[in-house]
Structures are given as structure tokens and as C-alpha cells.
Amino acid sequence: MNELSASSRIAYRAAMVRPGVARRIRGLSDRTLAWLFITPTIVLLLAINIFPLLWTIYLSFTNYRANRPNAPVIWLGADWYQSILTDPDVWAAMQVTAHFVIWTVVIETVIGFGLAFLIDKKFRGHGIWTTIILLPMMLSPAVVGNFWTFLYQPQIGLFNYVVAFFTGRDASSFQMLGDVKLSPWAIVIVDVWMWTPYVMLICLAGLRSIPDYIYEAAEVDRASKWRQFWSITLPMALPFIMLAVLFRGIENFKMFDMVNLLTGGGPGSTTEVASITLKRAAFESWRTGYSSAFAIILFVSVFGLANIYVKALNKVKSR
Amino acid sequence: MRHALKALVVGCGAAVSAFGVGTGTTPAQAQGKTITLCWAAWDPANALVELSKDFTAKTGIGMKFEFVPWTNYADRFLNELNSRGSLCDLIIGDSQWIGGAAENGHYVKLNDFFKKEAISMDDYMPATVVGYSEWPKNTPNYWALPAMGDAVGWTYRKDWFARPDVQKDFKAKYGRDLAVPKTLDELRDIAQFFQGRDIDGKKVYGASIYTERGSEGITMGVSNYLYDYGFKYDDPKKPYAMDGFVNSPAAVKGLEAYKDLYKCCTPPGASNSYMSEGLDAFKSGQVALQMNFFAFFPGLYKDPNVGGDKIGFFVNPAGPAAQATQLGGQGISVVSYSKNQGEALQYIKWFSGGDVQKKWWALGGYSCAKSVLNDPGFASSAPFAKEFLQSMGMVVDFWAEPAYAQLLQAEQKRVHDYVVADKGTAQEALDGLVKDWKAIFKEEGKKF
Numbered sequence: 084m085n086e087l088s089a090s091s092r093i094a095y096r097a098a099m100v101r102p103g104v105a106r107r108i109r110g111l112s113d114r115t116l117a118w119l120f121i122t123p124t125i126v127l128l129l130a131i132n133i134f135p136l137l138w139t140i141y142l143s144f145t146n147y148r149a150n151r152p153n154a155p156v157i158w159l160g161a162d163w164y165q166s167i168l169t170d171p172d173v174w175a176a177m178q179v180t181a182h183f184v185i186w187t188v189v190i191e192t193v194i195g196f197g198l199a200f201l202i203d204k205k206f207r208g209h210g211i212w213t214t215i216i217l218l219p220m221m222l223s224p225a226v227v228g229n230f231w232t233f234l235y236q237p238q239i240g241l242f243n244y245v246v247a248f249f250t251g252r253d254a255s256s257f258q259m260l261g262d263v264k265l266s267p268w269a270i271v272i273v274d275v276w277m278w279t280p281y282v283m284l285i286c287l288a289g290l291r292s293i294p295d296y297i298y299e300a301a302e303v304d305r306a307s308k309w310r311q312f313w314s315i316t317l318p319m320a321l322p323f324i325m326l327a328v329l330f331r332g333i334e335n336f337k338m339f340d341m342v343n344l345l346t347g348g349g350p351g352s353t354t355e356v357a358s359i360t361l362k363r364a365a366f367e368s369w370r371t372g373y374s375s376a377f378a379i380i381l382f383v384s385v386f387g388l389a390n391i392y393v394k395a396l397n398k399v400k401s402r
Numbered sequence: 403m404r405h406a407l408k409a410l411v412v413g414c415g416a417a418v419s420a421f422g423v424g425t426g427t428t429p430a431q432a433q434g435k436t437i438t439l440c441w442a443a444w445d446p447a448n449a450l451v452e453l454s455k456d457f458t459a460k461t462g463i464g465m466k467f468e469f470v471p472w473t474n475y476a477d478r479f480l481n482e483l484n485s486r487g488s489l490c491d492l493i494i495g496d497s498q499w500i501g502g503a504a505e506n507g508h509y510v511k512l513n514d515f516f517k518k519e520a521i522s523m524d525d526y527m528p529a530t531v532v533g534y535s536e537w538p539k540n541t542p543n544y545w546a547l548p549a550m551g552d553a554v555g556w557t558y559r560k561d562w563f564a565r566p567d568v569q570k571d572f573k574a575k576y577g578r579d580l581a582v583p584k585t586l587d588e589l590r591d592i593a594q595f596f597q598g599r600d601i602d603g604k605k606v607y608g609a610s611i612y613t614e615r616g617s618e619g620i621t622m623g624v625s626n627y628l629y630d631y632g633f634k635y636d637d638p639k640k641p642y643a644m645d646g647f648v649n650s651p652a653a654v655k656g657l658e659a660y661k662d663l664y665k666c667c668t669p670p671g672a673s674n675s676y677m678s679e680g681l682d683a684f685k686s687g688q689v690a691l692q693m694n695f696f697a698f699f700p701g702l703y704k705d706p707n708v709g710g711d712k713i714g715f716f717v718n719p720a721g722p723a724a725q726a727t728q729l730g731g732q733g734i735s736v737v738s739y740s741k742n743q744g745e746a747l748q749y750i751k752w753f754s755g756g757d758v759q760k761k762w763w764a765l766g767g768y769s770c771a772k773s774v775l776n777d778p779g780f781a782s783s784a785p786f787a788k789e790f791l792q793s794m795g796m797v798v799d800f801w802a803e804p805a806y807a808q809l810l811q812a813e814q815k816r817v818h819d820y821v822v823a824d825k826g827t828a829q830e831a832l833d834g835l836v837k838d839w840k841a842i843f844k845e846e847g848k849k850f
Contacts, residue, residue, distance in 0.1 A: 150484040151506055151804075237670035238688075261673025263823045347616030350673050351823025352815060366477060368808040369484065 143376035150369040163376035173377070175352060176360040182267055183342075183356055184335045187274045188328055194275065195282025196324060200316075202283070203290045213287075220280045228344025231273045235259040235345075260346050263353050270342050270354055274335065282327040289323025290316065322400045329392055336385050357381055436464035437745045440479055440490035441732075443469035444677075445701040446550055449766035456761070457752050463745045472677055473617055476807070483508040483737070491740040492749055494549055494732045497533045502804035503735065504537040509545040510736040515747055516544060521754050527551065529797050530770035534733030539802065546733025547750050548770035550697065553793040554626050554728040555786070556589075557684060557692045557702060558582065560714035562601060571595075582716045586630055586659060589691065589719050593667035596690035608667030609691035610683040611660075613822055614676035620821065621800065621813045622676075623693060624660045625728040629798050630721025631656025642843050642850035649832035652723055657828040659721075661821045673822050684708060695730045696793065699786040700766040715786040717793050729797035731768065805846050812838035 111119070143164070146157045167173050202213050219227070234242045237255040247254035259269040293315065301311050339358040342348070348355035361381065365374035439454070441447050447469045454465045468489060470478045476496065482489050483503065495503060503509045512535075516523070523531045523544060530548035537545055562568055563580055572580035576591055583589035593608030600606075612623025625633075632652030637643040647653075664672075669688050672679070677694060684692040685708055703709045718727035734753065736746040752758060759771040763783070768790065774780060781788040801809045813835055820831035843850060 150480070150502065152486075153507070235671075240671075255670040258671045258673060261671055261822065263825075343616070347614075347674060349615035349818055349822060351615075351819035351825055353823055363811055366481065367811055368805075370808070 139375045139378060142372050143379050145372045147372045147375075148369050149371045159372065163373050164380065167373070167377050167380060172352070173357075173360065176355050176357045179267065179352075179354060180336060180338075180356045180358075183270060183274070183338065183354075184332055186271045187278070187335050188331050190271070190275045191279045191282045191331055192324060192328055195279045195327065196286045196320070198279065198283040199286035199290055202287055216283060217280045219277045222277070224277070224340040225344060227273060227277050228341045231269075231276075232260070232345060235269060237261075261350055263350055266346055266350060266354050270345055273341060273345060274338070277341070278331060278334075282331060285323050285327040285330070286320060289320035292323075293319045318402075322396060325392075325396045325399060329389065329396065332392075333385055333389060337381070435462065435742070435745055436466055437491040437740075437742045437749065438466040438468055438489060439492040439494070439749075440468040440470075440482070441494040442475045443471045444697060446697050446767045449762070452765055453758070453762055453767065454749075456758070457749060460752065461745075461748055463748065465749075473614075476617060480807070483739075486739045488737070488739045488741055490737050491742045491746040492734055493737055494734050495546070496732055497729060498800050498802050498806040498810070500534070500537045500545055500733070501802045501806060504543070504545045505804045507738055510738050510743060510747075512544045512547065512736070512750070513542070515750075519751050519754075521547070521751070525754075525772055526770045527772060527775060527794055529729070529794055530731065530733075533729050533797065533799050533802075534731060534770070537802065546735040547754055548731075549734035549753070549767075550731045551768040551770040551775075551790070551794055552695050552697045552730030552732075553790070553797050554622065554693060554718060554730060555696050555699070555789055555793055556716050556718065557694065557699065558592075558714045558716065559687075559690050559708070559712060561712040562596070562606075562690055563714070568599075568601075582714065583719045585719050586627060586721045590659070590663055590667065593663060593691055597667045601687075604687065606687065607669040607683075607689050609663065609693065610672065610675060610680040610689045611663060611668060611693045612676055612680070613664060613668070613672060613818070614674050614679075615814060615818045615822070616674075617676070618800075618810055618814065619674075619676035620817050621810055622728050622730075624657065624817050624821070625798070625800065626693070626718045626726075627660040627663075627721065628653055628656040629726035629728070630718070630724055631659065632721075632723035635801060636850075640850070642848045644836050644839055644850070648836050648839070649829065653832055654828045656721065657817070657820065657832060661828070664821050696768060696786060696790050697730065699790075700784065703785060713785075715789045717789045717796075726796045726798045727793050729799040731770075803846070805842050808842045809839055812842065 144159055144161070146159055148154065198216060202209055202216070222230075231242075234240050235258070237243050237258045240254075242259065243254040243257070246252065246257075257265065259265050259272075297315055297319075298311060301315060306314070337358050338356055339362060342354055342356050343359060343362075346354040348359045357377075358381075361374055361377050364370045364377060439450070441450070447467070451465075451467055454467075457463065458465055476499075479490070479493060479495065480499070480502075481487075483493075483495075484506070493509075495509075500509075504511075515521075523535065523542075526535075526548045530551050531544075532539055534548045535544045535546045537543055563582075569580050572578075572592075572595055575595060580592065580595075583592055589609075595608070596606055597608040598605060612619045614620055632650060633656055634647040634650075634653075635644070636647055668675075669683055672683070675683070677698065680692050680694045681698060681702070683689045684694075684702065685705055687708060699715060702713055705713075718725070734750060736743055736750065740746055753762075754771075756771070756773045759769040759774050763769040763774050763780075769775065775791060775794075777783075781791060800806065803809065816831045816835045816838065819825040820828060825831075826834075840850070
């Protein structure tokens with residue numbers, strides 16, 4: 084009763100506060116007060132997002148090296164951009180990245196949606212199964228990287244033994260991380276294992292958002308389950324699926340930690356995704372200007388693709 | 403009330419002081435003087451911690467240590483130096499860093515200090531002075547005191563070599579006795595002989611060699627073959643002229659031989675092996691031969707499963723053109739951003755002492771001081787001491803230029819692409835390496 088009266092008092096006071104009260108109390112207009120509140124956020128945003136971005140753009144046109152702060156900084160114009168865009172090694176890294184992004188996103192989406200569809204049926208114990216399925220995405224990528232390095236070990240790794248058990252091959256006759264043909268798939272498998280639950284979660288939210296009465300109406304119209312899936316489930320869950328694809332696509336485009344731990348970009352440069360190339364240029368070779376240009380190219384690529392995609396997503400949503 | 407508070411503060415202060423004295427606070431802690439030494443996390447670092455207790459006892463200066471695993475060592479500490487961090491007062495930096503660290507002002511130049519304290523570089527093994535202290539090379543400009551001598555060597559399973567059945571099989575196959583290899587061809591035969599062999603019911607493999615891609619592993623490994631086959635970094639008469647030296651026909655053969663060893667005689671899954679993977683392979687009884695730095699040999703000798711009588715050591719065998727080995731090891735430097743340079747220099751002075759150097763060796767560190775290495779009893783002081791001495795007489799180091807990291811990355815990529823990923827030919831790999839290195843040196847403003 085006391086609590087109720089206390090909250091009533093607060094609500095009453097709030098209702099009594101009229102526009103312009105700040106001016107009367109402190110001599111500040113509401114607009115000034117609003118600016119006062121958001122200024123720290125804007126300053127923080129400028130300091131940690133906008134300024135570094137502008138600075139990176141500036142550095143990308145120079146020969147600056149962070150490990151040689153005393154060396155003269157020379158303006159190079161678009162030299163770095165030209166050399167990056169014509170460098171076959173960079174294109175090779177982009178191809179590796181594209182392979183990784185496309186396959187992981189496709190497989191995660193298919194399996195993730197499938198799992199979400201099953202979990203949505205609310206069978207007995209589905210809560211426990213949901214929790215179990217979600218476990219991999221709760222782990223740190225560093226842990227997952229190390230963990231799968233052991234699983235892929237040809238002599239003692241469980242993965243090789245399982246494959247050997249089903250195929251009859253010698254377990255140590257193939258190496259997932261050391262083989263040129265297998266290693267790109269080895270990193271795809273780990274990413275799918277880790278992030279499919281995430282896609283499932285988003286798809287599940289989509290499926291749960293479909294009102295039951297639509298299915299009931301379809302049942303009344305004697306629509307088959309297959310017809311219901313294609314005409315109701317998939318179109319209505321599509322914006323969520325597309326959202327999952329967007330998140331995973333962006334995330335995997337800049338994938339670094341897991342691949343670095345699993346293969347370090349090897350064998351050779353077989354799994355050297357763009358972010359590993361970038362890291363090597365920036366923090367091992369200390370080619371700050373070059374790596375700034377590379378980072379800007381990657382940023383523009385992701386930003387451009389994401390924008391096109393978001394427009395498509397909005398179209399789907401507005402249908 | 404104010405008096406009561408004051409009394410309480412004074413009382414607490416007295417109690418803390420009394421407690422401090424009572425628990426044996428070192429003079430250093432009492433003075434608040436503590437310096438931080440940065441190095442890699444490995445066996446010799448533990449020996450240095452033990453050794454440094456004497457320094458604290460003698461000077462009252464406390465020691466803190468920042469040790470980072472080898473795979474992150476360069477990243478971590480070069481970042482620290484490049485950002486002008488003062489985390490490290492002393493740093494035991496890799497030999498290849500010396501050019502960049504000197505030119506970028508990360509290390510304190512030690513010439514005046516050496517002169518004042520009568521520390522002479524003539525008292526250290528020449529290879530270690532050139533490798534760890536000098537920049538530019540072969541000039542009397544010193545940026546470090548040689549601290550930890552090291553080179554790549556080999557270990558082998560002495561107990562397997564001694565087995566009559568193994569010896570008999572080897573002789574039948576190769577027509578000679580199974581013994582420590584003197585040439586790289588002999589080493590390959592031995593590795594191939596053990597590859598897939600059954601020893602006490604367990605399948606074993608030939609050799610563990612360096613193949614790591616991410617940092618410096620495969621370069622540190624392949625160099626031992628390249629040098630022996632005739633590879634040179636540049637024309638001795640014309641610095642930075644690399645055509646025909648880096649990619650000479652002999653060097654190409656050396657690279658092919660290393661790939662051959664990798665393909666024929668390493669355990670499955672050894673496509674990304676460096677120091678720790680080599681140790682694991684040897685300690686778990688998987689391999690007959692192991693390529694690794696001497697720094698690990700004291701620990702291996704003490705290993706209860708493969709150490710003692712079961713392990714033997716040998717220097718990198720000779721190739722068709724030479725017998726050389728990759729230099730490892732580091733010098734100890736004072737970081738120019740340190741606020742405790744005086745104390746750090748005191749440490750270097752103490753560390754250069756004859757008795758300290760003797761104890762350093764005894765604890766498992768590799769002294770570079772002639773007083774230790776030229777001692778008549780040194781060669782017999784440890785089962786690997788003779789091989790270490792021999793190796794230090796034939797070491798070659800990678801580029802120590804300020805752009806060493808870029809140069810290293812280029813070799814890592816080219817060699818790994820060829821050896822592990824089967825991309826292209828050895829000739830293409832080394833031609834590509836020359837092209838990469840030329841581009842880097844051109845960017846550095848070098849003329850060749």
C-alpha cells in the first residue's frame with residue numbers, strides 16, 4: 084500500500100513537471116539540458132569511432148609506420164589502394180574469405196533453420212535440447228579454436244577417429260588442418276558447429292512470431308503441411324532468416340581469432356582470410372599506411388554489401 | 403575526533419611497518435625499487451628467475467618478470483616497444499630485433515656504459531656479439547649484452563639407436579651402421595628408416611622439424627638446410643644483391659631437400675610445428691629425431707621418460723656446400739622508455755660478472771661469456787655442451803634489418819606455400835622470395 088502511494092506520488096510529480104521547468108530551476112533551456120545529457124555520448128563516439136576512422140583514412144594515403152614515429156610522413160595519394168587492388172595475394176585472401184563466408188552462411192542457415200523448425204514443435208524435453216544446442220555459441224572462439232585443434236589432431240583427435248570409424252580409412256592418413264584441400268573445410272566445419280545455434284535462435288524467434296490463427300485458417304482451408312510451410316512459415320520467417328544471414332555474413336567477413344588459432348592461415352596461405360592478411364600487415368610488418376588502406380577497402384566492401392542487403396531485407400519486410 | 407583519527411593512522415602505519423619487517427621485506431621492497439624484465443616463457447626464463455634472486459639479495463632491487471609464450475613473444479613485446487611502453491625495464495629481445503630496436507630508439511646504446519664499467523665485448527663469443535649486440539653488424543655499436551646463446555641442434559633417441567634389432571635392420575637397408583648423422587643425407591636416411599616403424603608395439607616416426615606458419619617456425623627450420631646447401635642472404639661483395647644467392651641452384655636443392663624430409667619423415671599432422679610441438683613429439687616418444695633449439699636440451703635431458711641415457715644430441719649435419727646452423731638466442735637490453743634505467747644497468751653489470759655467468763650456465767641458461775665457454779671443463783659439463791660450442795662456431799642469422807619482420811613474413815609465406823601446401827616449385831618459391839625481399843628493401847630505401 085505504501086509502495087503504491089509512493090509511486091503514485093512520483094507519477095503525480097512527473098505529471099506536474101511542465102516544459103521549461105529546467106529553465107526556471109537552473110537557467111537552462113530544455114534543449115541545452117538535452118545537449119548536456121547527450122554530449123558525453125557524442126564525445127565518446129567521436130573519440131573512439133569517428134576520429135579513428137578519419138585518422139585511418141588519412142593514414143591510408145601516407146607511408147606512415149607506427150614503429151617508426153620519427154620517420155618523415157610522405158603523402159602517397161592513392162598508391163596503397165592501387166597496389167592492394169592489384170595485388171594477387173590480396174585477391175587470393177579475398178577468395179579464401181569469400182569461400183569461408185559463403186559456405187558457413189549457407190550451411191548455418193540451412194541447419195539453423197531446420198533445427199529451429201524442429202525445436203519449435205515443442206516436443207517433450209525440447210527445452211533441454213535447446214540449451215544443449217546453444218552450448219557451442221556460448222564458448223569463447225579462443226577455446227573453440229584450441230579445442231578443435233585437438234579434435235583434428237590426426238593421431239589422437241576424435242574427429243579423425245569418427246571419420247575413420249565410418250569410412251574405414253586409417254585415422255592418421257589424413258590431416259584436416261595440414262591438407263590444402265581439407266583445411267578450408269576444416270575451418271568451415273568449426274564455424275558451423277559454433278554458430279549454427281545462433282542462427283537457430285534467430286530463426287526460432289521468427290517462427291514463434293507467426294500467429295497460430297494463420298495456421299488455423301490454413302487448416303480450415305485444408306492446406307497441406309507442405310503448402311503451409313511454403314506459403315506461411317517460410318515467407319513470414321524470411322526477414323529473421325535474412326537478419327541471421329546478415330549478422331553471420333558480417334561476422335565471418337572479419338573472422339580472425341578462430342582461423343588464426345586453428346591454422347594461422349596455413350597450410351601456406353590456404354586459409355589466410357583477409358583479416359589475417361590485414362593483421363600481418365598492420366602488426367607484424369608495421370605497414371600502417373598500407374594496412375589502413377586495406378582496412379578501409381574491407382570496411383567499404385562490408386558496408387556497401389550490408390547496405391544493399393538491408394535494402395533487400397526492408398523490401399521483404401514491407402511485402 | 404581529529405586527534406583520534408591521527409593516532410589511528412599513525413598506529414596503523416607503525417603496525418604495517420612492523421609487519422613488513424617481521425615478514426622479511428627485502429631492502430628493494432623497502433626502497434620501492436623494482437625492475438621488470440621481459441622475455442619469452444620457456445625453460446631458461448625459469449633459470450633466470452632463480453639466478454636473479456642473487457641480484458635482489460646483493461643490490462636490494464626487486465625483480466619482476468613478464469614472460470610471454472614464443473608464439474606471441476614478438477607481437478607482444480614489439481607492440482610494447484613500438485608504443486613506447488615502459489612495462490619492461492630490461493628486455494631480452496630476439497636477435498633479429500636489434501636493427502629496428504636500435505634505429506627506432508627502443509634500446510639504450512651501451513657503449514659508454516660498457517666503457518665505464520669495463521665490460522668488454524672481447525670477453526664474449528664473437529658470433530654472439532655480432533648476433534645479439536651489434537647494430538650495424540660488425541661495427542662496435544652495442545645495444546645489448548649477449549645473454550642467452552642459442553642455436554638450432556638435434557636430439558635423437560639414443561636408446562632406439564642402441565637396439566640390436568634396429569641396428570641390424572638399418573645396416574641391412576643402408577649398408578652402414580646406425581650412428582649420429584654427419585650429413586643431411588644420412589639424417590634423411592635415418593628419419594626415413596624410423597618412419598612408421600614399430601618400436602615396443604608403438605608406431606613411431608622419423609623426425610620432428612619446424613613447419614610453423616604464423617610466426618617464424620618454418621624459416622628457422624628450413625634455414626638449416628638452405629645454409630648447408632649454399633644459400634646466402636646476399637652477395638658478400640655487394641650488400642642486398644640477392645639474385646643468384648637466395649635463389650641459387652644450390653639453394654633450390656636445399657629447399658627441395660627440406661620438403662622431402664617433411665614429406666617422407668614427419669609425424670602426421672606436423673604441418674604447423676615449432677618448438678613446443680617438437681618437444682611434445684619427442685617427449686611422447688613419437689619421433690626418433692627432433693630439430694630444436696639448444697635452450698630446451700637441459701630440460702629434455704632431465705625428462706624422466708626420454709631423458710638421461712635415452713637421449714643424445716648432435717649438431718646440424720653438413721650439407722653439400724657447408725655446415726652451418728640457424729642462430730637463436732638473445733641479448734639483454736635496457737629499454738629507453740624505462741624509468742628505472744639506472745637499476746636496469748646495474749642488473750646488466752651484475753649479469754656480466756664471471757661468477758654470475760658460471761651460475762647462469764649451471765642453472766640451465768646458455769652463457770655467451772668466454773670465461774665459461776672456454777673453460778677446459780665446459781665441454782664435459784653437460785651432455786650437449788660440446789655440441790653447443792661447436793654450433794656456436796657455425797651459426798648464421800636471419801636478416802637483422804629494421805624491416806626484419808616483413809622479410810621474415812615473406813619467407814614464411816613462400817616456404818610454407820612450397821613445403822607444406824605444395825604450391826609451385828622450389829625455384830618459384832625462392833624467385834618469389836627474392837622479388838618480395840627486393841620490394842621490401844626498395845621501400846626501405848636500400849640500393850642494390
